[in-house]
Amino acid sequence: MKKDMIFFAADGQGLTSTSANHVANMAKEMVRGLDTWLSNLVFYSTQVSLIGSGTPNVLEHGAGAADVESVAGKLHTIAKAKSLIAWLREAIKAKERLLKETEELSVGDFAKEQGIELPKPPEMGEILTEDEYYASLTLDERNRYYELETLAAVIGQSIHPDGHFADARKALTDHIQRPHEVRGDGRDTLIYTFEPTVSTELVEDTYFTLQKQYREAQARLNSMKFECQKAVTESAVKAKTEYAEAVKRYGEERRLLEARLAEHIQRRVKEIANYKIVVPESLREIFDEVNRLGKK
Numbered sequence: 001m002k003k004d005m006i007f008f009a010a011d012g013q014g015l016t017s018t019s020a021n022h023v024a025n026m027a028k029e030m031v032r033g034l035d036t037w038l039s040n041l042v043f044y045s046t047q048v049s050l051i052g053s054g055t056p057n058v059l060e061h062g063a064g065a066a067d068v069e070s071v072a073g074k075l076h077t078i079a080k081a082k083s084l085i086a087w088l089r090e091a092i093k094a095k096e097r098l099l100k101e102t103e104e105l106s107v108g109d110f111a112k113e114q115g116i117e118l119p120k121p122p123e124m125g126e127i128l129t130e131d132e133y134y135a136s137l138t139l140d141e142r143n144r145y146y147e148l149e150t151l152a153a154v155i156g157q158s159i160h161p162d163g164h165f166a167d168a169r170k171a172l173t174d175h176i177q178r179p180h181e182v183r184g185d186g187r188d189t190l191i192y193t194f195e196p197t198v199s200t201e202l203v204e205d206t207y208f209t210l211q212k213q214y215r216e217a218q219a220r221l222n223s224m225k226f227e228c229q230k231a232v233t234e235s236a237v238k239a240k241t242e243y244a245e246a247v248k249r250y251g252e253e254r255r256l257l258e259a260r261l262a263e264h265i266q267r268r269v270k271e272i273a274n275y276k277i278v279v280p281e282s283l284r285e286i287f288d289e290v291n292r293l294g295k296k
Helices: 002-007 017-039 065-103 107-114 130-135 139-159 164-177 200-273 281-293
Strands: 046-048 057-060 180-183 190-193
Touching (some): 017 281, 065 200, 139 164, 139 200
């Protein structure tokens, strides 16, 4: 952007883009006219006559000494005119470039240009995991959790259907109801007799005691799991609430910054639109000459 400012007058004096374009077009016409004159330049005259006629007709007059002497001047004029065209065209492009850069200025570039710290997009805070929760427990609490988990699993496996104790209890009940069993036939027939070795009351008492112990262990384990889930949920709610608030603040900061950017762009576009193109001193003479052509 700074490199383009060389084309514009600091005092506000100079040409508008429209005027500069008009002068460049006039200079182009001047160059075309001089190029045409130079391309038609010949250093001899051409005459034609009919055989038997003593009077020749002049078809073309060759250049005179004054014409030849003016060639260098005309070439220099073309060079100066082309230099003026190049300068004015580049100045017009520079102004368009400045406008484009300003209109396309990003929030990030604007913040950097103005020395403003760009707000950072918020990130969700860490949410407590179950592993992290249990890792935060004291040694005794953590060990108690593992003990309850193991106790509930061991007792549950034994008293639940297909468990060892549950199967033995069922078999006792079945054999009390059917104390004898016949296997085989004929002379190979065997009769099995089943006699309880412990009272059904003891088995039932033990079974229901184990059930109670299982429920108590499971209840205490569930209580610890509930506390874990509660802590994880509270952590998630806290992180999400803080994130939502941060997003809201970020949005407000961005909107404020974008409003400042829009105001800046509007002001700069107006400024750049009023920039006047300066004509270098070395091109002033050819500029004045071209400018006079446009006023004839």
